[in-house]
Amino acid sequence: MAQLSAITATGLPDDSRPARPGSRWLAVLRTPVGACAGLGLLLVLALAVVAPPLWSGQANRTDIGAMLQGPSARHWAGTDNLGRDIFFRVLVASRLSVELALLATAITVLAGLLLGTAGVLLGRRAVRLVTAVVNIAVAFPGILLALFFAVIFGVGAKGAVLAIGVAGAPAFARLAQTLVAGIEQRDFVAAARIAGVGRVRVLVRHVLPNIAEPLIVNAAIGAGGTLLAFASLSFLGLGVQSPGYDWGALLGAGLTGIYEQPIAALAPGIAVILAGLAFNLFGEALAKGIGLTTTLSRVPLGRVRRPVRSSGSVESVVDNDGGPVLEVEDLVVTLPGHGAPISPVCGVGFRIERGEAVGVVGESGSGKSLTALAVTRLIEEPGRVTAARLRFQGTDLLTGPARAHRRLLGTGLAMVFQDPMTSLNPTRRIGRQLAEAARWHDGLSRAAALAKAVDRLRAVRVPAARRRARQYPHEFSGGMRQRAMIGMGLMGTPALIVADEPTTALDVTVQRQVLDLLAAIRRRDSVALLLISHDVAVVSQVCDRVLVMYAGRIVEDLPAADLAATARHPYTRALVAAVPDMRTDLDSPLAVIPGRAPDPARLPAGCAFAPRCPLATDRCRTEQPPLETDAEGRRVACWHAGPVAPEGAARERDTMIAAGRHE
Amino acid sequence: MTSLTSASTIGAARGLADNAAARFVARRLSRFVVSLWVLLTAAFAMIHLIPGDPVRAALGISASPALVAERRHALGLDLPLPVQYWHYLSGVFTGDLGTSTVSQLPVGRVIADRLPATLQLAVAAFVLAIVIAVPLGALMGVLTRGGRARRTELAFTTTSVLLGAIPDFLVGVVLVWIVGVHLHWLPVAGRSGVDSFVLPVVSLAIGPGVVLARILRVEMIAVLQADYVRTARAKRLPALAVYLRHALPNALTSTITLGGLLLSTMVAGTVLVENVFAWPGLGSTIVSSILSKDYPVVQGVVLVYGTGVLAVNLLVDVALALLDPRSTIRES
Numbered sequence: 001m002a003q004l005s006a007i008t009a010t011g012l013p014d015d016s017r018p019a020r021p022g023s024r025w026l027a028v029l030r031t032p033v034g035a036c037a038g039l040g041l042l043l044v045l046a047l048a049v050v051a052p053p054l055w056s057g058q059a060n061r062t063d064i065g066a067m068l069q070g071p072s073a074r075h076w077a078g079t080d081n082l083g084r085d086i087f088f089r090v091l092v093a094s095r096l097s098v099e100l101a102l103l104a105t106a107i108t109v110l111a112g113l114l115l116g117t118a119g120v121l122l123g124r125r126a127v128r129l130v131t132a133v134v135n136i137a138v139a140f141p142g143i144l145l146a147l148f149f150a151v152i153f154g155v156g157a158k159g160a161v162l163a164i165g166v167a168g169a170p171a172f173a174r175l176a177q178t179l180v181a182g183i184e185q186r187d188f189v190a191a192a193r194i195a196g197v198g199r200v201r202v203l204v205r206h207v208l209p210n211i212a213e214p215l216i217v218n219a220a221i222g223a224g225g226t227l228l229a230f231a232s233l234s235f236l237g238l239g240v241q242s243p244g245y246d247w248g249a250l251l252g253a254g255l256t257g258i259y260e261q262p263i264a265a266l267a268p269g270i271a272v273i274l275a276g277l278a279f280n281l282f283g284e285a286l287a288k289g290i291g292l293t294t295t296l297s298r299v300p301l302g303r304v305r306r307p308v309r310s311s312g313s314v315e316s317v318v319d320n321d322g323g324p325v326l327e328v329e330d331l332v333v334t335l336p337g338h339g340a341p342i343s344p345v346c347g348v349g350f351r352i353e354r355g356e357a358v359g360v361v362g363e364s365g366s367g368k369s370l371t372a373l374a375v376t377r378l379i380e381e382p383g384r385v386t387a388a389r390l391r392f393q394g395t396d397l398l399t400g401p402a403r404a405h406r407r408l409l410g411t412g413l414a415m416v417f418q419d420p421m422t423s424l425n426p427t428r429r430i431g432r433q434l435a436e437a438a439r440w441h442d443g444l445s446r447a448a449a450l451a452k453a454v455d456r457l458r459a460v461r462v463p464a465a466r467r468r469a470r471q472y473p474h475e476f477s478g479g480m481r482q483r484a485m486i487g488m489g490l491m492g493t494p495a496l497i498v499a500d501e502p503t504t505a506l507d508v509t510v511q512r513q514v515l516d517l518l519a520a521i522r523r524r525d526s527v528a529l530l531l532i533s534h535d536v537a538v539v540s541q542v543c544d545r546v547l548v549m550y551a552g553r554i555v556e557d558l559p560a561a562d563l564a565a566t567a568r569h570p571y572t573r574a575l576v577a578a579v580p581d582m583r584t585d586l587d588s589p590l591a592v593i594p595g596r597a598p599d600p601a602r603l604p605a606g607c608a609f610a611p612r613c614p615l616a617t618d619r620c621r622t623e624q625p626p627l628e629t630d631a632e633g634r635r636v637a638c639w640h641a642g643p644v645a646p647e648g649a650a651r652e653r654d655t656m657i658a659a660g661r662h663e
Numbered sequence: 664m665t666s667l668t669s670a671s672t673i674g675a676a677r678g679l680a681d682n683a684a685a686r687f688v689a690r691r692l693s694r695f696v697v698s699l700w701v702l703l704t705a706a707f708a709m710i711h712l713i714p715g716d717p718v719r720a721a722l723g724i725s726a727s728p729a730l731v732a733e734r735r736h737a738l739g740l741d742l743p744l745p746v747q748y749w750h751y752l753s754g755v756f757t758g759d760l761g762t763s764t765v766s767q768l769p770v771g772r773v774i775a776d777r778l779p780a781t782l783q784l785a786v787a788a789f790v791l792a793i794v795i796a797v798p799l800g801a802l803m804g805v806l807t808r809g810g811r812a813r814r815t816e817l818a819f820t821t822t823s824v825l826l827g828a829i830p831d832f833l834v835g836v837v838l839v840w841i842v843g844v845h846l847h848w849l850p851v852a853g854r855s856g857v858d859s860f861v862l863p864v865v866s867l868a869i870g871p872g873v874v875l876a877r878i879l880r881v882e883m884i885a886v887l888q889a890d891y892v893r894t895a896r897a898k899r900l901p902a903l904a905v906y907l908r909h910a911l912p913n914a915l916t917s918t919i920t921l922g923g924l925l926l927s928t929m930v931a932g933t934v935l936v937e938n939v940f941a942w943p944g945l946g947s948t949i950v951s952s953i954l955s956k957d958y959p960v961v962q963g964v965v966l967v968y969g970t971g972v973l974a975v976n977l978l979v980d981v982a983l984a985l986l987d988p989r990s991t992i993r994e995s
Contacts, residue, residue, distance in 0.1 A: 136698050139924075140972055141931035144965075148705070151953055151961055152712045154720075228830045232935055235832060236950045255836060255939065262840045269833045277828055336810075378896055382809060403901075410899030417897075422890040427912045427987050436908075437898045472988050488898070 028289030037281035044275045048098035051091045059088040068261050077263050080253070089250060090267045096246040098275065100161050100239075101227040107165025108172050108226065109219050115169060116176025120184070120203045131177065137170035145170070146229060150238050160239040164229050168222060175218055179211040186210075217286045224279030231272045247272045325496045325528045326352040326375060329389035333367070333374045333552075336382045337601050344600040345370045346552040349388075349627075352496065355526035359539030359560065361575060362549035363597045368532045371549070372500050375530075376413060377402060393495055410441040414489020414527075416518075418501040420481035424473040430457075430484050431469025437491045452491065460487040460517060479510035486517060497521070500532045515542055536579050540564065548572045551598050551608035554627060557635035568634075568641040571609045607639070615640045684984070691980050695973055702969040706962045707751045711744070713958075721764060721956035734764070738959070755966070761959035765952075770963040773948065778967065780854055781933050781944035785971070787860060788867035788929055795872030796879055800918070801911055803876065804883025819880070823873040831932045835866035835939035852941040863940045867932050871925040878922045882914040889913070916987040923979035927972045934968075 028034040063083030071078045077087035115134055119127045137145065145167035146160075153159035183189060184207070192206050233239035234248025235255075242249070247268040254265030333345035345367040352358050360368045374385045377397055390397045393412055397405055417423040425433055434453035438444045444452065450469065457465035460483040473481055482502060489497055499518065503511035519542065522529055533539050539546055540560045548556040548569060556569040567573050574593045595612035598604060604611060610620040619639050627637040710717055718734045719726070735741050738761070739750055754760065760770035807816040829837075842862060843851030850859045886892065887910050895909040937946030945964050952960040 133701075136701050139698065139927070139976055140969060141924075141928040143928075143934060144931040144968055144972065147934065147949065147953070148709065148965055151709055151958070151965075152714075154713075155954060232830065232832060236935065236938055237954060238950065251833075251836065255839070258836070258839055259844055262844055265836050266840060269836050273829055273833060280828060376897070378893060380809065380896075381811065406899040406901070415894070415897040417890060417894060419890060423894045425891040425895065425909050425913070426989055427916070428909070436900065436904075440898075440900055440904070474989050485894070488894075 025286070025289070028285050031285060031289065033281060034285035034289060037278060037285050040274070040278035041282045044094065044098060044278050047091060048094045052095045055088045055092050058085050059092040060084065068257075071263065077267050078261060080261065080264050081257060086261075086264050086267055089245065090247070090271050093246050093250055093268065094271065094275070096157075096240060096244060097227065097230065097248070097272070100157060100246065101223060101230050104161045104165040104168070104230060105219060105223045105226045107162065108168035108222060109215070111166060111169035112172025113176055113215075115173035117180055117203055117207065119177065119180055120207055121199050130173075134170050134173045134177070138174050142167050142171070142225070142229060143232060146233060147238075150233065155238050155241070157240045157244065160230060160233045164226055164233065167229075168226060172218070172222065176211065176215065179214055180207055183207050183210050213290050214287075217283050217290065219283075220286060221280055221283030224276040224283065227279060228272060228276045231268075247275075323394055324351040324353050324391075325356075325393060326350075326530070327389055327391040328375055329387060331371065331374055331385070331387040331390065333370050333379060334384040334386070340601075342601045344552050345374060348549075348552075348554055350547055350554065350557065352528050352530060354495070355522065355528055356545065357522060357529040357531065357543040359531045359533060359543035359546045360549055361533060361536050361539050361546060363534065363593075365597050365600070366549040367552040367600075368534075368549050369500050372498050372530060372532050376415060376498055377405070377409065378415075407441050410437055411492030412495045414486070414492070414494040414497045416482070416485050416489060416497065416499040416502045419505045420478055420485055421473075421505065423485060424476075424481055426473055429470055429472060430476065434469070434484070434488050434491055437488065441492065453487075456487040456490045457484065459490060460484070462487065478506050479513060482506060482510075482514050483517065486514070486521070490521065493525075494527055496528045496530065498530045498532075501534070502531070503538065504533070504535070511538075518542070536563070536575050548575065551603060552600055553608070553637065554635070555609065555637045557627075559634070562634075568636045569638045570613050570615050570640070607637075684988075687984060691977060695977050698973050699970065702966065702973070703752065703755060704748075706966050706969070707748055709962060709965070710740075710958050717956070717958055721958070737762075738764075760963040760966070763952075763957055763960045765955050765957045765960075770959050773960055774945065774963055774967055777943065777945045777948050780942060781937065781946060784860070784863055784867065784933050784937070784942060784944060785930055787864045788932075789926060791864055791868035792872040792875060792926070792929065795868065796875035796918075797911075797915070799873075800876035800879025801883055801906065801914070803880040804887065804910075804914065805906055807880065808884045808887045820877065823877045827870050827874040827877070829870065830935070831866050831870055832935035832939050834869055835862065835936055838862045838866055839939065854943055859940075863936050863942055866939070867929055867936045871922075871929055871932075875918065875922045875925060879914055879918045882917045882921075883910060885917075886910045886914045912986055916983060919979055919983050919986070923976070923983070926979060927975040930968065930971045930975055 029038050061084065063079065066075070066079050066083040067081055069075060069079045069083075075085045075087065077085070077090070080086055080089070115130055118130045122130070146163050149163035149166050150159055153162040189202065189206050192202050197205070230239060230246065231248035231251065234246050235252040237252060240246045240249045245253075250268035251265055251272070254261070254263075254268060258265050328351065329349040331345060331348040332343055334341050334343050336342075344365075348367070348371055350358070360371065362368050370379070373379050374387075375390060375392075377385075379385050387398060392405075392408065395405065395408055397409075424430070431450050431453045434456060435444075435446070435449035438449040438452050439446065442449075454465045454469050457469055462468050462480060462483050468476070468480075473484075476484065486497075486502075497518065502518070503514050506514060515538065518529065518531075521527055529543070531539060531543055540563045543560045546556075546558060546560050546563055547554050548558075548567075548571065550571050556567065556572045558567060558572075563572070564576055567576060571593075578593055593612065598608050598611070604621070605624075606622045607613070607616070607620045607625055610616040613620065617639070623639075625637045625639045625641075627635050629635045713720070716731070716735075718731050718738065718740065722731060722734065732741075739747055742750070758771055760774070762769055763773055766773070803815070803819050806812050807819075826834075839851045839862065842848050849861050850856075851862060853859060887906075889910075891913075892905060892910055895905045900908075933942075933944060934946035934949060936942070937944045938950055941947070945967060949961060949964040949968070952958075952964065
């Protein structure tokens with residue numbers, strides 16, 4: 001039992017929180033908002049305590065000689081229709097306003113807790129009834145419930161306290177229910193139950209302490225709302241009755257004479273808003289301090305300075321039927337980092353010929369996907385893309401506004417993204433999602449565009465295409481969605497398909513179908529393909545040429561056929577070695593490349609792969625190897641990229657895999 | 664073989680979708696009916712939950728016992744409870760809500776006289792809140808996405824938090840002071856012409872409007888980072904089409920899920936705003952009836968307000984189902 005209590009004491013709902021709650025509550029007061037709200041709340045409470053004994057005399061003294069006077073040195077906020085000082089009346093009214101609001105909040109919390117924790121104490125059927133009633137009551141706005149209960153409890157301060165208190169209970173009960181449901185599934189509650197701890201004890205010792213923090217926070221926020229609700233009821237004449245007065249009553253009285261004495265209505269109104277805000281903000285600050293979800297907090301991003309674009313000559317668009325589909329030189333992608341901007345893609349260059357299939361491989365974070373997004377102009381601010389050359393079908397994509405390239409890219413370039421589950425718009429029919437590109441770029445009518453969409457769905461072998469076009473993405477399977485994505489790219493006449501991990505999210509059998517489909521499309525229209533994948537096997541089957549990326553740079557560029565046997569970069573060889581094949585010993589652990597990919601914010605000097613490379617020497621660690629082209633047009637960036645004899649490669653591979661297994 | 668299997672799966676999927684939508688409608692309607700029954704029962708029970716004798720309380724201590732007994736009989740309070748309940752329910756369904764103890768008019772007449780004014784106010788405020796929220800929230804979402812325009816974001820968030828924290832009747836009081844007392848631009852009391860609508864509608868709509876705009880901004884920012892927005896950009900649609908056709912409908916569904924309740928609070932908000940602007944609607948009726956202990960009228964008006972809230976909630980659910988076909992399945 002003692003053990004169980006010990007678990008309870010530290011078993012906070014969120015395990016990531018520090019263990020000492022007291023220090024966190026104090027830390028809230030050190031934040032600017034927390035400090036302001038705390039100070040404001042303290043002022044309101046202090047005022048409520050000291051105002052009536054100090055200033056009741058001034059507040060209630062009638063002076064027939066000084067009725068409805070404007071603000072003066074004697075009466076800072078003027079006087080009302082009986083010559084009473086408005087400023088002091090507002091101060092004195094703080095007592096009743098705050099006191100009654102706190103009383104009503106206490107009733108809300110108590111009644112809400114009773115209803116909300118009924119699940120722990122009562123049987124299942126009773127709980128279902130309570131939950132149903134709470135669910136229905138919660139749908140009604142608080143002020144309506146308060147009016148309903150005001151009828152039952154009667155007009156006056158006492159009735160209003162009860163009415164507002166009870167009216168707030170359903171919402172609080174709902175909150176408590178949610179919190180209790182979360183805690184009840186925790187192991188220590190189940191353990192206490194099994195240990196035979198009684199229901200009341202489970203509630204008091206195990207459940208309540210763990211939901212106390214969010215409840216207190218919400219009670220504090222709720223007190224602000226209660227204060228406003230009370231002002232409403234008193235304003236309507238249903239709350240505090242004459243000769244007593246709270247802010248709501250002063251407001252109601254002030255409104256009738258607003259033409260003669262506007263300040264009599266405005267001063268109590270301002271008091272209500274300030275006091276309500278003090279409670280509210282304090283609650284919000286507490287919530288933020290103890291790590292409850294708030295809507296407004298976000299991690300700030302650093303700024304990226306706009307790089308100065310080199311003023312190169314603007315080349316005119318040339319028709320190049322024979323030229324490459326895509327040409328990239330010295331591509332750099334810059335993103336804001338913590339502090340300084342980082343460049344996860346740095347100096348990438350390659351070209352894709354008409355109908356050629358080029359694969360890009362590398363581990364996660366090597367910059368493959370960013371490269372694909374950068375060359376297709378899909379990187380948004382605050383990310384920045386610069387390049388010495390970026391041409392698609394002979395057109396320079398770096399010059400001119402994005403608008404100018406819209407049609408060229410919209411019809412000539414198809415994109416297929418990794419996750420077909422999230423890449424299609426859930427609220428639009430598949431057919432319309434396909435059709436809209438044709439509507440915008442080719443000016444087709446709605447019917448013609450839809451007919452084309454159905455035709456394209458057929459082309460990507462979606463069965464019953466006409467009916468499928470009217471369905472929503474959630475009615476499609478994963479493989480079908482990826483087909484639809486490919487079909488979307490075929491709405492134009494693409495010269496290049498950029499596919500970013502198109503099969504990673506799919507089942508193995510479906511993967512094959514999608515790859516076959518891409519291959520068929522390429523053969524038919526000699527479409528070029530840029531295939532991004534972490535799967536070396538897939539790339540070597542589908543592609544003509546492979547770019548190997550590491551830490552934002554291309555480290556090797558070679559024909560796909562040479563990948564297995566004559567790769568020259570140690571990283572490429574390690575990637576190939578990590579692919580299991582038919583000869584792989586199924587009992588031994590999967591091969592991995594030892595070490596981990598470097599953080600783009602902290603790239604080492606010299607070759608980025610050096611820390612993980614079995615061949616690394618001092619030169620590798622200090623001097624970056626350039627990407628050099630050999631006689632056959634293969635490129636490699638490695639100081640030790642001499643032609644490697646097959647036995648040497650095998651030996652090296654074995655040592656790496658062995659090292660990986662020791663990790 | 665393959666085509667056969669896929670055809671049958673498609674058929675099954677389609678049947679499921681139809682059923683899901685039908686089941687969604689059935690579920691929402693049944694919830695509406697059950698809530699309505701609870702509301703009716705609560706309105707009936709209200710008069711019996713009042714401590715002591717409500718008739719004695721209404722007539723005062725000086726009233727003669729004979730008068731009290733006569734009034735009890737007239738209200739049917741001398742009958743057994745189940746019989747009273749039956750009378751009440753059958754009365755409501757035949758349009759008989761009882762008789763006002765103050766004006767001696769049928770409660771149905773009182774409500775019919777007053778309801779149009781409140782309805783006009785609520786509908787106008789409803790429309791204004793949405794007209795404020797959707798363009799403002801969407802624009803702010805686009806402008807401040809991905810940490811852009813920090814100063815604009817701060818200014819918008821601060822202003823909307825402050826405006827949203829001020830209750831509608833206090834907005835009304837401030838508007839009366841500025842526009843009515845100082846500028847003499849618009850009437851500040853009563854319902855006469857179109858211009859008399861401006862201040863009550865604005866004070867009712869501005870709070871929920873800016874809070875909804877704030878929710879929409881946050882949802883818009885989240886949606887703009889979604890994969891399907893990237894897909895829309897990859898189709899090279901103009902930016903406006905990406906925002907309005909792809910991002911906004913999705914952002915609106917989550918905004919409605921989070922903020923739908925705000926719209927029903929506006930129904931209740933008419934009670935206070937009508938009292939600020941001396942608006943001759945149900946809101947001023949219910950307060951004066953509570954004060955004069957005219958319980959049949961209070962019962963009737965509570966019923967109307969409650970039904971209004973339930974109807975708005977039902978409408979919000981239907982709008983959600985239309986905007987996002989998945990929502991009909993998600994809950995089951």
